[in-house]
Amino acid sequence: MKILWPPILVLALVLFVPSCKDMGSEPAGSPPPPLPPAGATVSFRKDVLPICDNAGCTGCHGGTSGLILGSVTGLLAGGLHGPAIIPGKPDSSNIVRKISPNPPFGVRMPEGGPYLDAAAIQTIKDWIAQGAKDN
Numbered sequence: 001m002k003i004l005w006p007p008i009l010v011l012a013l014v015l016f017v018p019s020c021k022d023m024g025s026e027p028a029g030s031p032p033p034p035l036p037p038a039g040a041t042v043s044f045r046k047d048v049l050p051i052c053d054n055a056g057c058t059g060c061h062g063g064t065s066g067l068i069l070g071s072v073t074g075l076l077a078g079g080l081h082g083p084a085i086i087p088g089k090p091d092s093s094n095i096v097r098k099i100s101p102n103p104p105f106g107v108r109m110p111e112g113g114p115y116l117d118a119a120a121i122q123t124i125k126d127w128i129a130q131g132a133k134d135n
Contacts (some may be wrong), residue, residue, distance in 0.1 A: 023086035035123050043135045044072055051120045055110045069095075072134035081105060087132035090125035099124070 003123045036047050039056065049070070066075030067084060077083040084095040091097075099116050108115060108117050116124075127133075 023046075032122050036126075042123055042130055044127060044133065045135065047123055048127050051116065051123060055114075055116060055120075057110055072132060074130070085128050085132045086128060091127040093128050096121070096125055096128065 010063060036042055038049065042048065054070050065078030065079040065081075066077075068077070069084070072085075076087075078084045081094055083093075085093045097103050098106065099121055103109075110116075
């Protein structure tokens with residue numbers, strides 16, 4: 001009996017590929033984006049979105065579970081667990097809860113890590129505390 005290796009290999013790859021289909025366009029090992037200085041106004045486009053892009057979040061959450069992380073409108077609309085952000089309330093915002101250790105539902109994001117460092121999480125918290133402006 002002849003074994004057809006290519007179809008078996010394709011099937012094995014399909015079965016063992018992570019659930020996230022698009023891990024973003026940044027090459028592996030790329031340096032994290034520079035963060036704004038403490039106390040500075042945090043910009044969504046300049047500061048927060050690059051953190052999400054670098055972690056592969058926007059590619060993975062381009063609509064997964066109804067959540068779109070690539071825009072403030074998408075974050076406000078949220079997904080299955082409600083809005084991802086609550087302007088002015090970072091500790092009540094699901095995005096902060098999910099990127100922090102021991103989230104109240106599901107697994108910590110980005111799933112399987114590497115997880116965001118404390119400075120990146122603080123930048124996202126600062127942006128939400130400043131009103132989560134679409135800037």
